[in-house]
Amino acid sequence: MVATKKLKPARRKTKPGPAGRRAQSKQEIRERIVKAALGLFQTKGFDATTTKAIARKAKIAEGTVFNYFKSKDDIALYFFEQEVDQAMAAVRENPRLRKAPLEEKLFTLVHSQLEFLAPYERFIGTALIHALKPASPLGPFSHRAQELRHRYLGFVEELIAESIPRPQHSPLTFLAPEVFWIYYLGALLYWLYDSSEGKQNTLAFLDRSLNVGVSMLRRGKR
Amino acid sequence: MVATKKLKPARRKTKPGPAGRRAQSKQEIRERIVKAALGLFQTKGFDATTTKAIARKAKIAEGTVFNYFKSKDDIALYFFEQEVDQAMAAVRENPRLRKAPLEEKLFTLVHSQLEFLAPYERFIGTALIHALKPASPLGPFSHRAQELRHRYLGFVEELIAESIPRPQHSPLTFLAPEVFWIYYLGALLYWLYDSSEGKQNTLAFLDRSLNVGVSMLRRGKR
DNA sequence: TATATTTGGTGAGCGCACTCATGAATTACT
DNA sequence: AGTAATTCATGAGTGCGCTCACCAAATATA
Numbered sequence: 001m002v003a004t005k006k007l008k009p010a011r012r013k014t015k016p017g018p019a020g021r022r023a024q025s026k027q028e029i030r031e032r033i034v035k036a037a038l039g040l041f042q043t044k045g046f047d048a049t050t051t052k053a054i055a056r057k058a059k060i061a062e063g064t065v066f067n068y069f070k071s072k073d074d075i076a077l078y079f080f081e082q083e084v085d086q087a088m089a090a091v092r093e094n095p096r097l098r099k100a101p102l103e104e105k106l107f108t109l110v111h112s113q114l115e116f117l118a119p120y121e122r123f124i125g126t127a128l129i130h131a132l133k134p135a136s137p138l139g140p141f142s143h144r145a146q147e148l149r150h151r152y153l154g155f156v157e158e159l160i161a162e163s164i165p166r167p168q169h170s171p172l173t174f175l176a177p178e179v180f181w182i183y184y185l186g187a188l189l190y191w192l193y194d195s196s197e198g199k200q201n202t203l204a205f206l207d208r209s210l211n212v213g214v215s216m217l218r219r220g221k222r
Numbered sequence: 223m224v225a226t227k228k229l230k231p232a233r234r235k236t237k238p239g240p241a242g243r244r245a246q247s248k249q250e251i252r253e254r255i256v257k258a259a260l261g262l263f264q265t266k267g268f269d270a271t272t273t274k275a276i277a278r279k280a281k282i283a284e285g286t287v288f289n290y291f292k293s294k295d296d297i298a299l300y301f302f303e304q305e306v307d308q309a310m311a312a313v314r315e316n317p318r319l320r321k322a323p324l325e326e327k328l329f330t331l332v333h334s335q336l337e338f339l340a341p342y343e344r345f346i347g348t349a350l351i352h353a354l355k356p357a358s359p360l361g362p363f364s365h366r367a368q369e370l371r372h373r374y375l376g377f378v379e380e381l382i383a384e385s386i387p388r389p390q391h392s393p394l395t396f397l398a399p400e401v402f403w404i405y406y407l408g409a410l411l412y413w414l415y416d417s418s419e420g421k422q423n424t425l426a427f428l429d430r431s432l433n434v435g436v437s438m439l440r441r442g443k444r
Numbered sequence: 445t446a447t448a449t450t451t452g453g454t455g456a457g458c459g460c461a462c463t464c465a466t467g468a469a470t471t472a473c474t
Numbered sequence: 475a476g477t478a479a480t481t482c483a484t485g486a487g488t489g490c491g492c493t494c495a496c497c498a499a500a501t502a503t504a
Contacts, residue, residue, distance in 0.1 A: 022470065022481070029483090051461060061484045066462060179401065244451070244500060251453090273491060283454045288492060 030068050032058040037075045038120060045126035046076065076127050079120075081148055087112035088155050102163035102217075103210040106156075110184060110206055114191055114199070125192050153177040164217060176217060183213070252290050254280040259297045260342065267348035268298065298349055301342075303370055309334035310377050324385035324439075325432040328378075332406060332428055336413055336421070347414055375399040386439060398439060405435070 036057035040049040051072055055062040069075045090112040091097060097105050117124050156177045191202045258279035262271040273294050277284040291297045312334040313319060319327050339346050378399045413424045 026482090050459080052459095062461095063463075063485065064483050067482065070462095072461065182401075182404065248452085272489080274489095284491095285455065285493075286453050289452060292492095294491065 041123040046130045083116045103214040263345040305338045325436040
């Protein structure tokens with residue numbers, strides 16, 4: 001029963017400095033984890049990145065990662081939350097867009113998302129593959145990602161509502177946000193494989209397809 | 223090559239057992255695995271079912287499971303393949319449907335799928351949760367499930383093509399199979415939570431929504 | 445029948461994501 | 475200040491899905 005175990009006294013690196021308060025340190029560690037994880041995701045891919053490696057790079061114990069994120073998928077999800085929030089804010093806070101046509105708002109939305117993702121292209125690629133696996137808790141239709149998706153769809157619905165007058169609503173209008181969600185996934189794939197300079201092919205594709213889509217929405221009254 | 227024959231005391235190793243042929247045994251084991259897995263999925267849920275338990279119930283070693291299926295997800299996928307194939311066959315082989323309107327064919331398709339799934343409701347529930355996780359390799363958008371999804375979408379596209387004349391094709395028609403895929407997922411969820419007798423609410427929902435959807439497709443020309 | 449080749453079941457073992465009892469560092473209370 | 479209460483980093487441990495070297499049984503070849 002009595003195990004002669006090497007009990008290493010848990011040594012904590014006490015920063016002698018005017019050590020930040022708890023909350024401060026918490027925020028800092030959270031950022032260290034995200035930064036370490038994103039770096040590894042980008043260089044090694046999502047699956048090949050272990051939580052142990054993330055912890056090592058963030059200079060914390062492996063278990064600590066799970067004090068901040070419920071799962072490895074959650075770390076990636078956190079990143080996508082930032083991506084979506086940032087893009088929605090970009091649309092909302094642009095006064096020029098206030099009275100712009102719907103297709104322009106949607107273009108800005110997707111464009112902002114892609115800009116945010118740009119530095120992490122490799123990560124996005126591996127994460128998307130991972131996410132599209134039928135069992136992925138990170139997937140674009142997953143339970144875990146539901147809240148984020150819901151927020152995004154709600155926002156798109158809002159944009160549509162303020163551009164398409166009520167009486168024109170058709171069953172298609174009701175489905176539009178869902179369709180747009182799929183559309184965004186398609187655009188992401190297009191973007192990932194777009195090797196044109198500055199991803200201009202993707203931008204052109206967005207422009208054209210959004211025009212077609214929105215005009216279909218307008219015509220589709222009743 | 224040149225045989226230096228050695229004479230050894232003959233060792234009879236042949237077990238008098240009714241040794242089945244290899245192929246026969248293979249098929250049998252495969253079925254044992256599927257049956258054991260489905261049983262456990264249904265009673266304990268997908269996640270809570272371990273491959274060890276499946277092996278134990280199928281009376282084989284754990285490793286053997288992976289000689290027949292690449293992963294645990296693949297076992298579930300195999301089940302869904304049967305489901306889809308069966309439903310497509312039900313539509314194809316029903317002569318009455320030959321000249322029936324599109325909405326009727328689609329209704330039969332989905333209805334057949336639901337009938338097949340009926341005895342495994344609990345399993346479907348847990349599997350769907352599992353599958354909708356962003357990282358699930360079983361998920362409805364996963365890489366692994368891609369082939370099955372492709373087959374299904376191709377079939378739906380065929381049905382649409384033989385009902386909607388070419389010149390009426392619009393961008394919407396192009397997207398229709400993808401939309402229908404989402405629609406099917408929605409219907410599955412509806413069905414899972416439908417506590418009405420004989421799931422009649424789901425059937426009514428299917429009837430109404432397919433009528434609306436198909437007529438939209440017809441009107442949406444050009 | 446005797447020997448060579450192939451098939452495929454086996455289960456210990458691996459690396460993984462994730463858990464948990466522990467106790468040190470911090471905060472709250474007096 | 476001292477002391478109690480709380481927070482939370484820690485890392486060995488757990489159980490998982492899955493791999494692999496092994497070798498017996500089945501089959502092919504003689």
